[in-house]
Amino acid sequence: MMRFFRRAAPPPSEPDTSATEAAPASVEASLSSTRKGFFGAVRGLFQTQRSLDDGFWDELEERLIQADLGAHTTGDLIEELQSQHARLPFQDPKAAELALRAELLTLLKTTGDTGLFLPDVQDGIAIILVIGVNGVGKTTSIAKLTHYFQGGGRHPILIAGDTFRAAAIDQLKIWGDRTGVMVIAQAPGSDPASVVFDGIGAAVGRGADTVLIDTAGRLHTKINLMEELKKVRRVVERRHPGAPHETLLVLDAITGQNGLMQAKSFAHAVGVTGLILSKLDSSAKGGVVFAIAQELKLPIKFIGTGERLEDLSPFDPDEFLHALFT
Amino acid sequence: MFEALTDRMQGIFKDLRNRGRLGEPEVDAALKEVRLALLEADVNFRVARDFIKRVRERAIGVEVSESLTPAQQVLRIVNEELVETLGGEPGRIDWTGEMPAPVLLVGLNGQGKTTSAAKLALTLRKLGQRPLLIACDTFRPAAVLQLVTLGKQIACDVYEEGTAARPVDIAMRGLQWGRDHGHTVAIVDTAGRQQVDEALMAELVELKAMVKPNEVLLVASAMTGQEAVNVAQVFHDKLGLTGLILTQIDGDARGGAALSIRAVTGIPVKFLGVGEKVEPLTSFYPDRLASRILGMGDMLTLIEQTQDMYSQEEAISLQKKLVKGQFTFDDFLKQMQQIRKMGSLQSIIEMIPGLNQLMKRPEMAKALDEKQFKRVEAIILSMTLQERALPSLIDGSRRRRIAVGSGTKVQDVNQLLNQFRDMQSMMKQMSKGSVPKHLAKLMR
Numbered sequence: 001m002m003r004f005f006r007r008a009a010p011p012p013s014e015p016d017t018s019a020t021e022a023a024p025a026s027v028e029a030s031l032s033s034t035r036k037g038f039f040g041a042v043r044g045l046f047q048t049q050r051s052l053d054d055g056f057w058d059e060l061e062e063r064l065i066q067a068d069l070g071a072h073t074t075g076d077l078i079e080e081l082q083s084q085h086a087r088l089p090f091q092d093p094k095a096a097e098l099a100l101r102a103e104l105l106t107l108l109k110t111t112g113d114t115g116l117f118l119p120d121v122q123d124g125i126a127i128i129l130v131i132g133v134n135g136v137g138k139t140t141s142i143a144k145l146t147h148y149f150q151g152g153g154r155h156p157i158l159i160a161g162d163t164f165r166a167a168a169i170d171q172l173k174i175w176g177d178r179t180g181v182m183v184i185a186q187a188p189g190s191d192p193a194s195v196v197f198d199g200i201g202a203a204v205g206r207g208a209d210t211v212l213i214d215t216a217g218r219l220h221t222k223i224n225l226m227e228e229l230k231k232v233r234r235v236v237e238r239r240h241p242g243a244p245h246e247t248l249l250v251l252d253a254i255t256g257q258n259g260l261m262q263a264k265s266f267a268h269a270v271g272v273t274g275l276i277l278s279k280l281d282s283s284a285k286g287g288v289v290f291a292i293a294q295e296l297k298l299p300i301k302f303i304g305t306g307e308r309l310e311d312l313s314p315f316d317p318d319e320f321l322h323a324l325f326t
Numbered sequence: 327m328f329e330a331l332t333d334r335m336q337g338i339f340k341d342l343r344n345r346g347r348l349g350e351p352e353v354d355a356a357l358k359e360v361r362l363a364l365l366e367a368d369v370n371f372r373v374a375r376d377f378i379k380r381v382r383e384r385a386i387g388v389e390v391s392e393s394l395t396p397a398q399q400v401l402r403i404v405n406e407e408l409v410e411t412l413g414g415e416p417g418r419i420d421w422t423g424e425m426p427a428p429v430l431l432v433g434l435n436g437q438g439k440t441t442s443a444a445k446l447a448l449t450l451r452k453l454g455q456r457p458l459l460i461a462c463d464t465f466r467p468a469a470v471l472q473l474v475t476l477g478k479q480i481a482c483d484v485y486e487e488g489t490a491a492r493p494v495d496i497a498m499r500g501l502q503w504g505r506d507h508g509h510t511v512a513i514v515d516t517a518g519r520q521q522v523d524e525a526l527m528a529e530l531v532e533l534k535a536m537v538k539p540n541e542v543l544l545v546a547s548a549m550t551g552q553e554a555v556n557v558a559q560v561f562h563d564k565l566g567l568t569g570l571i572l573t574q575i576d577g578d579a580r581g582g583a584a585l586s587i588r589a590v591t592g593i594p595v596k597f598l599g600v601g602e603k604v605e606p607l608t609s610f611y612p613d614r615l616a617s618r619i620l621g622m623g624d625m626l627t628l629i630e631q632t633q634d635m636y637s638q639e640e641a642i643s644l645q646k647k648l649v650k651g652q653f654t655f656d657d658f659l660k661q662m663q664q665i666r667k668m669g670s671l672q673s674i675i676e677m678i679p680g681l682n683q684l685m686k687r688p689e690m691a692k693a694l695d696e697k698q699f700k701r702v703e704a705i706i707l708s709m710t711l712q713e714r715a716l717p718s719l720i721d722g723s724r725r726r727r728i729a730v731g732s733g734t735k736v737q738d739v740n741q742l743l744n745q746f747r748d749m750q751s752m753m754k755q756m757s758k759g760s761v762p763k764h765l766a767k768l769m770r
Contacts (some may be wrong), residue, residue, distance in 0.1 A: 016536065068551040070689025071365040134574065134602065135436030135547065171468035186404060188475075219577040220447070225602075255456050256368030258579035267471035279435065284553045 046097035068287035073144050091266040107315035111299035118245050121209045128245035131251035134217030141250050142212050143175035144312035157208035159199035160185035161192045192233045200239045220265035233270045242303045250276045253286035274301035281306045283307040367582030367619045373589045408536045408616035420540040426512040428503040428537045433545035435518035437575035438589045442545050443515040444476035449606040458509035460500035461486035462493040465517035497537050532667045547574045554583035555590045562591040575597035655714035659706045704732035
């Protein structure tokens with residue numbers, strides 16, 4: 001069974017992150033602004049020679065909340081560190097930092113595998129559904145995924161399932177031109193489920209091995225739009241049993257605590273398999289992913305780190321934390 | 327997920343009912359809960375801290391009034407302070423100077439600038455203006471086309487030159503075009519940018535210097551996290567913002583970012599963006615956002631959503647039926663379906679202050695269970711139209727048939743019929759101006 005669902009091979013241009021100690025320069029560099037932000041401040045806090053008094057814990061709380069981890073996750077983390085400190089006092093702030101990193105890493109690792117689970121190219125078509133609220137960068141993420149898959153030797157075809165937003169189809173087509181892949185689209189305003197149904201058939205007919213489905217952005221609180229998305233998923237399932245192989249939720253790194261509500265609602269409605277954390281090149285920190293990891297156990301699978309096609313990296317928890325803390 | 331703030335506060339003040347003054351220990355305990363609520367609403371950490379400090383100063387030593395519980399008293403101060411901080415003149419645009427008056431929309435990627443541009447045009451036209459949209463986002467693929475399409479939808483002129491020209495030149499030529507064609511206001515859509523991007527920021531600064539806008543409006547999503555303050559600060563420092571358009575307020579984000587932005591930059595919230603279709607921006611009311619940030623429900627928004635759902639005639643005819651006691655199962659069914667259109671029951675309940683607490687009672691939770699909802703719907707749908715209009719027709723054999731048809735038990739049908747009869751008589755009573763006793767108790 002697992003033979004058919006091996007972790008999708010990373011493109012050859014990417015270094016194998018599990019085997020090398022150095023993180024790819026691009027992730028390191030693009031996270032620099034996130035780093036300089038409040039995670040930088042967290043680090044600064046640990047580099048001081050101060051005692052671990054109430055002031056220290058208060059300040060740590062502030063830094064974590066500023067990084068959008070949320071009051072609850074932050075409270076849990078600090079409580080855990082304090083109880084560790086009570087059992088076996090940390091020598092200095094540096095020791096507390098290591099403990100915090102270990103806790104954060106545990107949070108990220110309890111979510112399961114961050115790789116993609118796609119059928120091998122020779123075993124049939126891989127179908128990926130990309131969803132999220134408005135403006136998080138779904139279409140751009142699809143363009144970057146296309147580039148990523150091409151690097152791995154796949155031949156993607158895109159389906160323009162966002163038939164609602166003005167010019168969304170054109171936006172996807174422009175990316176299709178830039179990456180040299182076909183975009184299957186119908187007229188604006190068409191029923192997205194039928195676009196997807198026909199699109200999968202057409203993609204199979206044209207010999208694609210990978211299909212990326214763009215969907216209209218929708219607020220997770222809009223019942224009718226969530227029903228529409230459920231229908232799209234049902235249609236994918238019916239058109240191609242076993243699909244979608246991945247349902248990726250795109251989350252803007254600037255999102256605050258509402259990110260948790262988004263993840264919850266989308267997961268409940270259509271079964272999210274992983275997150276794409278977009279726009280990490282801004283000074284936003286995306287700390288809500290820790291809350292999402294804690295509560296929903298959803299793995300982050302990719303991070304978006306810029307505006308170019310290459311600016312998408314497979315998520316690696318060690319590397320991510322390394323980049324945030326060094 | 328989170329207990330309503332009021333519930334938690336009630337707990338703190340349980341032992342202190344209507345006596346003396348608000349003491350430090352109680353106020354501090356209460357404000358701890360308020361602080362948590364603010365942080366969960368994405369209010370910036372420092373903004374929350376300063377805010378709590380101000381409330382604390384005002385609250386300690388305040389005499390507990392006869393009519394309010396101490397919890398209510400503290401919350402009232404919190405609320406007043408919030409409203410005061412959020413306040414400002416809503417929805418006003420500076421019209422002085424040459425026509426068309428330029429309005430610059432700026433913000434990060436994906437916050438809704440282009441959609442807001444079209445919505446703002448629609449809003450201003452309602453106020454008697456002749457808006458022109460100028461497409462200066464030459465960066466994002468198809469952004470120009472998006473604005474053109476939206477412009478067409480609302481029949482508003484869009485000035486565009488594709489993506490080859492420099493945004494500044496497009497804007498200047500667009501303004502001239504607007505002058506020549508008698509437009510009174512020009513809304514300039516700009517490329518979304520990350521605040522760290524110096525090059526794009528410089529472009530905006532140049533754009534502002536040349537265009538000399540009457541307004542520079544920041545477009546920001548209500549979902550924005552702690553970073554909102556820094557974003558607003560950078561844009562404000564470089565461009566001198568004059569107001570905020572808070573978008574995606576129709577989601578369930580509590581919108582604490584607005585408080586942060588207001589507190590840090592002092593710019594007022596001018597409009598709210600609601601809905602994915604091009605509809606006018608809505609005005610901003612500080613009191614509504616205040617109770618939303620505190621997670622205390624947003625009754626007025628709920629009422630507005632309900633109003634949107636009902637046409638005026640429908641509402642009037644329903645009212646007549648209620649008064650006359652002619653409310654039928656068909657009306658009931660329609661009501662239920664209307665409610666479902668507004669969102670999940672849970673989300674509706676969260677908008678009603680106090681109902682959250684009420685829902686903790688097992689019998690209430692059962693009554694408002696989604697499954698129960700569906701069962702009731704199935705039962706009604708299994709009735710003939712005649713039966714729905716005249717429930718007294720429904721005898722034993724009809725009950726059996728309805729139960730079989732809806733996959734329920736005869737007892738379920740009986741229960742619904744009884745409840746419906748109770749409801750009818752209750753409504754008759756209420757329409758005469760008297761609130762039934764058991765209901766009055768619930769509503770207190």
